[in-house]
Amino acid sequence: xxxxxxxxxxxxxxxxxxxxxxxxxxxxxxxxxxxxxxxxxxxxxxxxxxxxxxxxxxxxxxxxxxxxxxxxxxxxxxxxxxxxx
Numbered sequence: 527x528x529x530x531x532x533x534x535x536x537x538x539x540x541x542x543x544x545x546x547x548x549x550x551x552x553x554x555x556x557x558x559x560x561x562x563x564x565x566x567x568x569x570x571x572x573x574x575x576x577x578x579x580x581x582x583x584x585x586x587x588x589x590x591x592x593x594x595x596x597x598x599x600x601x602x603x604x605x606x607x608x609x610x611x
Contacts, residue, residue: 533602547580550578551572554572554573554575554576554578555572557572557575557576558570558571558572558575558576561575
């Protein structure tokens, strides 16, 4: 079985919150679609029906990358390929 490197653990813990947000969003949509036929207010949104703590937060995802980060990823890729051989 493969062992995780420190870099991989760091990346995993950094982005695990985004995965949870996505999963809760999907669960919320599923529950809304199941309950909607039985609701009096048919125009209710998933956010109104199942509010979550992060709904009010404006999450900004970065779309740019710095040269330092680009170099880091290149080095990581090269080291990863060396380790796999």
